[in-house]
Amino acid sequence: MKDNPILDAVRRAARQEQFLDVVSRDEAEKRFRAAVPHVALPAEKVTLADALGRVLAETLAAPIDLPPFDRSSVDGFAVRAGDTVGASERTPIRLRLNAEVLACGTAPRLTVATSTATAISTGGVVPRGADAVVMIEQTAFGEDDHGPYVDIRRPAAPGGFVAFAGSDIARGETMLRVGTELTSREIGVLAACGLADVRVVRRPRVGIISTGDELVPPGSELPEGAIYDSNSAITAAAVRENGGEAVLFGIIRDDETALAAAVERALSETDLVVLSGGTSKGAGDVSHRILSRLGEPGIIVHGVALKPGKPICLAVSRGKPVVVLPGFPTSAIFTFHTFVTPLVRAMAGLPPHGEEVVEATLPVRVPSELGRTEYVMVSLGESADGLVAFPLGRGSGSVTAFSQADGFFAVDALADAADAGSEHKIQLIGSSLHVPDLVLAGSQDVGLDAVVGLLAKQGLTVRTLAIGSMGGLAALKRGECDLAPAHLLDPKTGTYNTPYLADGISLVPGWRRRQGVVFRKGDPRFEGKSAADAIATVAADPDTILVNRNAGSGTRILLDGLLPVRPAGYANQPKSHNAVAAAIAQERADWGMAIENVARLYGLSFLPVADEHYDFFLADARRDRPAVQAFLAVLAGDDARSLLSGLGFIPADTLALAGE
Numbered sequence: 001m002k003d004n005p006i007l008d009a010v011r012r013a014a015r016q017e018q019f020l021d022v023v024s025r026d027e028a029e030k031r032f033r034a035a036v037p038h039v040a041l042p043a044e045k046v047t048l049a050d051a052l053g054r055v056l057a058e059t060l061a062a063p064i065d066l067p068p069f070d071r072s073s074v075d076g077f078a079v080r081a082g083d084t085v086g087a088s089e090r091t092p093i094r095l096r097l098n099a100e101v102l103a104c105g106t107a108p109r110l111t112v113a114t115s116t117a118t119a120i121s122t123g124g125v126v127p128r129g130a131d132a133v134v135m136i137e138q139t140a141f142g143e144d145d146h147g148p149y150v151d152i153r154r155p156a157a158p159g160g161f162v163a164f165a166g167s168d169i170a171r172g173e174t175m176l177r178v179g180t181e182l183t184s185r186e187i188g189v190l191a192a193c194g195l196a197d198v199r200v201v202r203r204p205r206v207g208i209i210s211t212g213d214e215l216v217p218p219g220s221e222l223p224e225g226a227i228y229d230s231n232s233a234i235t236a237a238a239v240r241e242n243g244g245e246a247v248l249f250g251i252i253r254d255d256e257t258a259l260a261a262a263v264e265r266a267l268s269e270t271d272l273v274v275l276s277g278g279t280s281k282g283a284g285d286v287s288h289r290i291l292s293r294l295g296e297p298g299i300i301v302h303g304v305a306l307k308p309g310k311p312i313c314l315a316v317s318r319g320k321p322v323v324v325l326p327g328f329p330t331s332a333i334f335t336f337h338t339f340v341t342p343l344v345r346a347m348a349g350l351p352p353h354g355e356e357v358v359e360a361t362l363p364v365r366v367p368s369e370l371g372r373t374e375y376v377m378v379s380l381g382e383s384a385d386g387l388v389a390f391p392l393g394r395g396s397g398s399v400t401a402f403s404q405a406d407g408f409f410a411v412d413a414l415a416d417a418a419d420a421g422s423e424h425k426i427q428l429i430g431s432s433l434h435v436p437d438l439v440l441a442g443s444q445d446v447g448l449d450a451v452v453g454l455l456a457k458q459g460l461t462v463r464t465l466a467i468g469s470m471g472g473l474a475a476l477k478r479g480e481c482d483l484a485p486a487h488l489l490d491p492k493t494g495t496y497n498t499p500y501l502a503d504g505i506s507l508v509p510g511w512r513r514r515q516g517v518v519f520r521k522g523d524p525r526f527e528g529k530s531a532a533d534a535i536a537t538v539a540a541d542p543d544t545i546l547v548n549r550n551a552g553s554g555t556r557i558l559l560d561g562l563l564p565v566r567p568a569g570y571a572n573q574p575k576s577h578n579a580v581a582a583a584i585a586q587e588r589a590d591w592g593m594a595i596e597n598v599a600r601l602y603g604l605s606f607l608p609v610a611d612e613h614y615d616f617f618l619a620d621a622r623r624d625r626p627a628v629q630a631f632l633a634v635l636a637g638d639d640a641r642s643l644l645s646g647l648g649f650i651p652a653d654t655l656a657l658a659g660e
């Protein structure tokens with residue numbers, strides 16, 4: 001018993017060390033700012049070729065006038081405006097031509113005396129004595145006994161077609177301000193003033209370390225139980241987006257010595273170190289332990305009353321900040337933007353991110369944990385009453401929520417929910433609000449992705465919100481989406497979708513998905529049998545484990561109708577076809593009910609049971625919207641039909657043709 005390695009491991013894993021000393025977000029920010037100055041790094045000189053995207057380290061005054069001389073803005077003749085008063089087509093005024101031509105780059109030698117003119121090109125230096133230029137089209141020139149002349153057919157206004165020296169910018173005027181991010185436009189100004197290099201803020205070098213024995217880099221095989229390291233890529237990109245330079249130190253195992261060495265190296269080579277993972281209380285969570293040995297002041301915050309992001313750890317070593325983000329990708333990116341983005345931007349000399357906020361209504365209730373300010377990621381859509389914010393309830397472990405979200409709002413630490421119908425200030429994640437052309441809310445399907453892909457090719461922006469068939473229908477009734485894809489089986493009539501129709505809503509036929517019993521290839525308990533026969537024998541066998549579906553799903557209703565008893569595994573109720581297939585493929589279960597094309601995707605076998613109808617509820621009030629019409633046209637088109645058939649679906653059109 002003493003030397004049992006498994007028990008030892010469990011004891012270590014169960015060790016409940018109270019590391020977290022949770023503080024409010026404000027307090028955490030206050031402590032972090034007090035310990036780490038949020039100021040720009042020193043300047044460095046770069047050539048204009050390397051200046052793009054850099055941040056100006058000083059306010060620059062124009063070193064010369066622009067233009068540097070009084071410059072003609074047309075091809076024509078430099079004149080004294082006073083000499084041209086009264087000139088017209090009928091009564092042109094004749095001026096004598098001076099004996100020089102002012103091409104670009106030619107310094108004038110002769111003065112324009114009264115009743116004379118000098119030929120000048122666009123960009124030429126306006127000569128002494130002249131105060132205007134007449135366009136060549138408004139003149140005629142020739143030669144008489146006295147020599148060459150020019151007839152002026154329209155009076156010139158004083159200053160006409162002359163860009164005076166310094167009229168663009170005058171020597172000594174402020175040209176570009178400190179903190180300006182250099183784009184092609186600013187670089188053009190610098191070059192125009194003759195500057196070959198410029199002093200910019202040194203880019204903060206941010207060391208990035210991912211920790212965890214389960215992590216493998218993208219591009220490699222995914223062994224059982226492993227996860228691709230997404231945090232390194234997300235944080236590196238976010239560092240660059242905010243003016244920093246990302247220095248990747250890769251994936252470090254949950255080993256204190258190896259991790260301490262990596263942190264040490266990162267600290268010596270960079271300005272700021274960001275780790276992710278290993279900050280909560282598990283035995284494998286070693287990151288924060290290393291930080292606790294970094295020396296004064298060491299850890300200044302470990303635990304913030306935020307969701308996602310509670311276990312974030314902020315520390316300082318040798319004057320350099322070290323941050324451990326929680327491992328979950330959504331928690332990692334959220335806490336990165338809360339605590340690291342402002343610091344990187346400040347070090348890079350950039351102003352804080354502008355925060356654009358819009359008001360939107362929450363259509364459904366969102367429960368929230370008491371005691372933590374909870375940030376809810378939302379997708380925005382439009383209803384007749386304004387913007388609607390659909391919560392993307394995917395949790396901290398999600399990598400997709402952040403990429404699909406338009407913004408987020410906060411639920412107060414003292415509230416246990418945000419109510420359906422409540423108004424919220426949504427902080428936008430992107431730079432501006434883009435309401436999609438078409439919103440489909442309801443049941444998700446790979447066939448739908450294919451159809452939406454065809455619409456995207458036409459340049460339409462489409463948002464699909466996976467909120468379940470019932471959720472989609474409810475959203476449609478509230479006027480929050482255009483169409484609601486659904487596969488709702490009515491247990492009483494055994495028919496799909498039509499029994500759920502209501503006033504103002506019609507049904508657009510979509511396609512059929514073959515539902516059936518899914519199992520591993522060659523399993524003799526199923527192979528060669530009918531679905532009904534197979535179920536009759538395996539349902540009562542305690543060693544044959546089912547993976548069920550969530551209550552309320554069409555698939556669950558179908559399965560329940562076929563089960564003579566509750567088989568082993570009945571309580572395992574994931575929410576998707578893919579989760580069912582994955583459980584069977586990974587041998588965590590032996591059988592379940594799912595659609596055929598998903599079963600095939602996982603290399604599983606399939607016994608057909610029924611054809612499920614996947615259709616679209618359409619709000620009649622929205623039928624005439626161009627994007628809805630485009631969707632209906634695409635759905636009925638040949639491209640969609642062949643894509644759907646290729647995916648193993650039976651398009652509704654084909655059914656109609658077959659006389660069904």
Ligand SMILES: Nc1nc2c(c(=O)[nH]1)N[C@H]1C(S)=C(S)[C@@H](COP(=O)(O)OP(=O)(O)OC[C@H]3O[C@@H](n4cnc5c(N)ncnc54)[C@H](O)[C@@H]3O)O[C@H]1N2
Pocket residue numbers: 210211212214215227228229230231232276277278279280281282285308309310311325326327328329331396397
């Ligand atoms: N007993 C308790 N357990 C947990 C608590 C708690 O208070 N008590 N807090 C939970 C909360 S909240 C969060 S957030 C997580 C954060 O945990 P860690 O920072 O220790 O992260 P890990 O355990 O290392 O990983 C969590 C999760 O994220 C995946 N991960 C980690 N790194 C990466 C990466 N670079 N790329 C992609 N995914 C990554 C990892 O595989 C895990 O699935 O702790 C809760 N637990």
Ligand code: MOO
Pocket residue numbers: 306307308309310311326328331396397
């Ligand atoms: O704080 Mo954790 O990020 O909620 O899951």
